[in-house]
Amino acid sequence: MSKGICTVSVAALRADHSHQSEMTSQLLYGETVSILKNDGKFMKVKMDIDGYEGWVDAQQIAEVTEEILSKRAFEIITTPFKTYNTRQGKILLSLGSEVGVEHRNENNALQLEDISETAEQFLNVPYLWSGRSVFGVDCSGFVQLLYKVHGINLPRDAYQQAELGEVLSFIEESKPGDLAFFENEEGVITHVGMMLNDHEIIHAYGKVRIDSLDSTGIYNRELKKHTHKLRFLRSIF
Incomplete structure (x- = not known):
């Protein structure tokens, strides 16, 4: 080969x-x-x-x-x-x-403590299905790229990433760099984002953006509604 x-x-x-x-x-x-x-x-x-x-x-x-x-x-x-x-x-x-x-x-x-700073450099980068660069990203490609430049290789898709690390019991336990996973009506993992703190998430949805996260899921202040249903959070490192 x-x-x-x-x-x-x-x-x-x-x-x-x-x-x-x-x-x-x-x-x-x-x-x-x-x-x-x-x-x-x-x-x-x-x-x-x-x-x-x-x-x-x-x-x-x-x-x-x-x-x-x-x-x-x-x-x-x-x-x-x-x-x-x-x-x-x-x-x-x-x-x-x-x-x-x-x-x-x-x-x-880069040091893992800087991962939030790396993530915020992507703000407003457009969403691109299957993208994984600063020219356009999808949700899991965004997360994979962030971790790559900080020395950790993650799988490509959100459902694969959701199998790594340890599940957190509460949102309040989350720290910058932890990953939040979201499910559709059938219970399938379809979205992932990275925590900036214990109540804000950065993710690719239309563009890379920062939204609030609560026990229900992602709350979009512009749309005035929850856009993604939270399944669980995982600490990868």
Whole structure:
């Protein structure tokens, strides 16, 4: 099985090998994959960060050897945007992208205490189904990206993230960085957000926004109603 690395700012991961096919997630610059199939125009890949599988435009992935990847040193971009010089010219990258360095800079890693500050840099970023960059995010992609730049890899989807960590008994126990999960009428986990304190949540709903959270769920002050039904909160770290 060969390996690949994303060479564009954001690459769409699709359900089938067509640009018209549904986008199921995204790859960021520098993220690596296992290449499962290659039909010349599209590659079926498995993302190394979370095991997600899908099809990517073959022109957006460079094939590399396992040996090269094993020696690869990189740092994760922790600012909202960064211009990076490549052999093809300058490229604008999102927070969460991986750029090569001669030596890994361990001091570049963010501390988990700063996760609320990172989250607030996304305020008003538009909601994008299956998005996971500062150019557009969905709820679980937003949470996954926040944790990635703070050194913790989470699964891609909300229902998978809801299986991690410890359940909190009360909202008042929550601390910044804890995750709140929400269910639909059938009891299926469909939404996730991150706590900023014990009564406010930041989440992607139309755009990345801050709302109030109570025992019922998320209360949207603009709409003057609850928009999401709370299932439980979990502490991930």
